[in-house]
Amino acid sequence: MKRLLTLLLLALAFAGAGAKEAAPLAEDPVVEARLLAISEEMRCLVCQNESLAGSRAELAMDLRRELRTLIKQGKTDAEIREFMVSRYGDFVLYRPRISPMTYLLWGGPFLFMVVAVVVLLVYLRRRNRAVAGEVQLSQEDERRAEALLKGEPK
Known part of the structure; x- marks a missing residue:
C-alpha cells in the first residue's frame, strides 16, 4: 500500500514536468479582436441562432478564416460586411439593414x-x-323569480 501511494505521489509530481507553455491563441491579437467584433454581428448560417463567433460548425470556422484573411488584406469592417452580405444575403447579419x-x-x-x-x-x-x-326582467317577473327561489307557490 505504501509503495502504491509513493508511486502515485511520484507520478503526480512528474506529471507537470512534461507540460509546455500554452501557445497563444492568435498570431495577431489585433486581427483577432477585429475578427471577434465583426463575427459577433454575423449569424452562423448553419446554426442560425448563434453568432459566427460562438459557433463551432465547420462552415462557421471557414467563414471566420475568410474574415481573418479579409482583415489581413486591410479591408474595413464595412467592406467585410458588404462582402458577406453580397455573398450570403442580409440573413447573415444579426441586425439586417432597413x-x-x-x-x-x-x-x-x-x-x-x-x-x-x-x-x-x-x-x-x-x-x-x-x-x-x-333582456331586462319586469318587476312582476322579478317578484315571481324571487318567490320561486324562496320556494313559495306562484
Whole structure:
C-alpha cells in the first residue's frame, strides 16, 4: 500500500514536468479582436441562432478564416460586411439593414401587435354589446323569480 501511494505521489509530481507553455491563441491579437467584433454581428448560417463567433460548425470556422484573411488584406469592417452580405444575403447579419426587402422583418412585430390590439378591441366590444343586450326582467317577473327561489307557490 505504501509503495502504491509513493508511486502515485511520484507520478503526480512528474506529471507537470512534461507540460509546455500554452501557445497563444492568435498570431495577431489585433486581427483577432477585429475578427471577434465583426463575427459577433454575423449569424452562423448553419446554426442560425448563434453568432459566427460562438459557433463551432465547420462552415462557421471557414467563414471566420475568410474574415481573418479579409482583415489581413486591410479591408474595413464595412467592406467585410458588404462582402458577406453580397455573398450570403442580409440573413447573415444579426441586425439586417432597413431596406425594401426587410421592411416586413423590421415592421412585422409592430404590425402584429396593432392587429392583435384591434382584434382584442373588436372582441371586447361585441362581448359588451351581448351582455348589454340581455333582456331586462319586469318587476312582476322579478317578484315571481324571487318567490320561486324562496320556494313559495306562484
